[in-house]
Amino acid sequence: MSVFYQEKSAIPIAGEYDLIVVGGGVAGVAAALAARRMGLQTLLVEKSVILGGLATLGHIVIYLPLCDGQGRQVIGGIAEELLQLSIKYGYDDLAKQKRYRTTFNAPAFVLALDELMVDAGVDLLFDTVFSRPVMDDGSCQGIIVENKSGRQLYTCRTIIDTTGDADVMARAGAECVEGDNWLTFWGYHSDLDVMQKAVETGDVMQAVGLLRCGAGPAGQGAESRKYSGVDARDVTEFVLAGRRMAKEFVKKKDKKQYSLLALPGMAQFRTTRRITGFYELTSADVFARFEDSVGCVGDWRKAGPIYEIPYRTLIAPGLKNMLTAGRTIAAKDDAWEVTRVIPVAALTGQAAGTAAALALESGEDVAQIDIQKLQTFLEDTGVLIHI
Ligand SMILES: Cc1cc2nc3c(=O)[nH]c(=O)nc-3n(C[C@H](O)[C@H](O)[C@H](O)COP(=O)(O)OP(=O)(O)OC[C@H]3O[C@@H](n4cnc5c(N)ncnc54)[C@H](O)[C@@H]3O)c2cc1C
Secondary structure: OOOOOOOOOOOOEEEEEEEEEEOOEHHHHHHHHHHHHOOOOEEEEOOOOOOEHHHOOOOOOEEOOOEOOOOOEOOOHHHHHHHHHHOOOOOOOHHHOOOOOEEOOHHHHHHHHHHHHHHHOOEEEOOOEEEEEEEEOOEEEEEEEEEOOEEEEEEEEEEEEOOOOOHHHHHOOOOEEEOEEOOEEEEEEEEHHHHHHHHHHOOHHHHOEEEEEEOOOOOOOOOOOOEEOOOHHHHHHHHHHHHHHHHHHHHOOOOOOEEEEEOOOOOOOOOOEEEOOOOOEOHHHOOOOOOOEEEEEEOOOOOOOEEEEEHHHHOOOOOOOEEEOOOOOOEOHHHHHHHOOHHHHHHHHHHHHHHHHHHHHHOOOHHHOOHHHHHHHHHHOOOOOOO
8 A cells, every 4th residue: 555645845955066975985985085176066965974884884894905916906096095094093904914905993984084075175964864866857956865954955966876775876767786685793892801912912903803793795604584785674684683693692701801892883784786887797807808997906805806897887877967886886796796895985986976077077978978088087096997
């Protein structure tokens, strides 16, 4: 049964922007930063009050490698800038790692991300949930959001979906694919033994550990069912089941010696929904050359493989001024596994933000921008375009 609810009053316009970026995870931060540096009036909308998304709220504190594992750096630009930023005010283990990667302190990363966005002049809107895009003939004219001020409309000339779930692209009509998730829980914990070790070694990192329960990325150690990240009931059950696993672990501990330090502030789904895009990257594309590459990425799981990311994975047919970045780009099978991680979210965010600026400058649809110009802008910041 459906119930129709008629809006009685017009929705007020709360702001007008060149670009709206929806979702303040790593991809959203990178997109907003790149676009702002190109001069766009940019609004970054985030439903929580914390920047970083899964990387901070979700406790995924391992900034995976920027190198190919064979001594060659393949990711640069804003992705490298954010890696360095993640350890600016907090601990790190960069020097101890074989590959160019680090473990960071999530709250310290959040402080640095706030500073980065404010200094760059990106307008932030926290505690604001994107509800739906306002579309006109394949063009997004703005978005309707909900927050403490009520229901509001923000208008824009172009938009980037970095919700991690392709919420904006899906509601604008983009063809999407959904992914299921095994139950996973990552939380911070500590106990007297590791605290003692930290004191002895003079290294505070020793005192904070990641409690990992449930399945690994390939479903290792999983219970039988999978969960959808774009079904509200499933999201709730996933979160509660994860916390139940944590409770079973904590119950076995001595209350005076052990402490759970923090629970994740967002559901820890690896793959929820992504666009199919103009081109879907697959595992068969390893080492392939793409004329519209916006950057290279290594394989975080093993040394050697490199993928070029085609610009066409960030945009969808029929949507003239919309792009996506992060774990929602068009990549399937092993290629999704390799691209759905923090450094690639930053890389694709930078590419999307730069492309949005070029589209506005030339007055063209995002699918028609000058790719060589985009590549030159990215290269100038240290992005490696071709293998
Ligand atoms: C269990 C697990 C382990 C992982 N391990 C690693 C690892 O070790 N290293 C690694 O590099 N990667 C890892 N990943 C992947 C990585 O964390 C993410 O893919 C990456 O952080 C995604 O970044 P993103 O910006 O695309 O999306 P997200 O981090 O999901 O950011 C999306 C943002 O959008 C906001 N948002 C969503 N919907 C709305 C809305 N409607 N309105 C407003 N805001 C909205 C969210 O609050 C969030 O801040 C792991 C992921 C999981 C789940």
